[in-house]
Amino acid sequence: MLTFIGLGLYDEKDISCKGLSAIRTADAVFLEYYTSRLMGTDIPSMEALYQKKIHLLSREDVEQHPDPILDAAAVGSVVFLTGGDTMVSTTHADLRIRAAERGIPTQIIHGASISSAVCGLSGLQNYRFGKSCSLPFPHGRWMPTTPVEVIATNLAQNLHTIVYLDIQNTRYMQIPEAIVIIEEIAEKKGIEIPLYVGIARAGSDNPVVLAGGADTLASSDFGPPLHILVVPAELHMMEREFLERFAGLAPSP
Template sequence: MLTFIGLGLCDEYDVSVRGLEAIHRADAVFLEVYTSVLTGTTFERLEEYYGKKITPLYREDVELHPEPILDAAAAGEAVFLTAGDSMVATTHADIRIRAAERGIATRIIHGASITTAVCGLSGLQNYRFGKSVSVPFPHGKWFPMTPIEVITENLSHNLHTLVFLDIQKDKERYMKISEAVDLLEEQASRTGAKIPLYVGVARAGSEDPAVHAGDADEMRNFDFGTPLHILIVPGTLHDIELEYLRRFAGLC
């Protein structure tokens, strides 16, 4: 059996009771650490709270060499842990397909996801979000323009855009909202686009989340604090969305 367990947004206490029971029963515990991280805890604290030795999984472990995961699931009870919800990343779905091809039973235990948490924190209505996009750190001459293309398309349909910010776990580097805004503004200047409003969220799910809305200059100067950060580019705001941002995100 291979059980996919979403751990929620912040720390070791966000896992569901059902998820924690499955971890306790498991013969092998794997934690995917490259698509997202629980910044409110440490690897050691997770092992202590779960009472299990945890094997970290990096991109190549999941995408290129998943055999140890599948072998453990074929031999007994294995769990595949991820921050947030289990099936947000395509590579996680691929692992489930590979397990099915080997005749391994699978199940999913869901956790809180940033895709819904940002709606509660920002007041932006979930059915008004279009396609999401990620902003990567540029590398050399590589400067992808996909983010502004997706944002522009969503804005043309009056839809919000959820913008994921790059994580380079091997370098312990997490993109900040100010960095993402700089990159998006450069992309906008190259294409003639305009982003009138941003909404930034930091540390969703923690005791001290930060939520702030404003134009590019406002977002560059606001201190969102420690990671993880995520960004929203809203479409035209509904009256309730506007009032929510004024009351809870400092929108002037």
């Protein structure tokens, strides 16, 4: 049996009771920590609560060399842990398909997702979001234009956009640098982005949520990662009031 478990948003205590029970009764526990991270905890703290040794996986382990995971699941009970909600990444879906091809039973135990947390913290309605995008760190003089094209397409359809910010080992993109990158690309393409919402440390006791123009958010201190960015479309009256009350958005004239 291979059980995919989402760990939630911030620390080891975010896991569901069902997920914790599955971990404690498992024969082997694997953790994929490259698509998302629990910034409020560390591996020793997780092992202390879960009462299990955790085997940390690299991207290559999951995508290119998954046999140790599948071999263990073929003869015993294995859990595969991910930050946030599981199955969001195609990597996880591919692993489940590989398990099914080998006749290994699988199940999913969901965790809190950043996509729903964004709606809760910002007040932006979930049915008004279009396609999301990821913003990678630039490489030399190269900067990706796809995220801004996705934002522009969504804005043209009056849809909000979630922009996932890059994670590279111990390097985490932060909201101010993301806005600088997006604004530079948008200017070259003649695209105007009137409003941003920045969210830091969703799931923690003290998340930061700020709404405003590019200059405001690019000069704001959001504190430690993880950060995520939202580009809202035209705001509904209730969305605007929520952002004014809880995210510091200046009242409309």
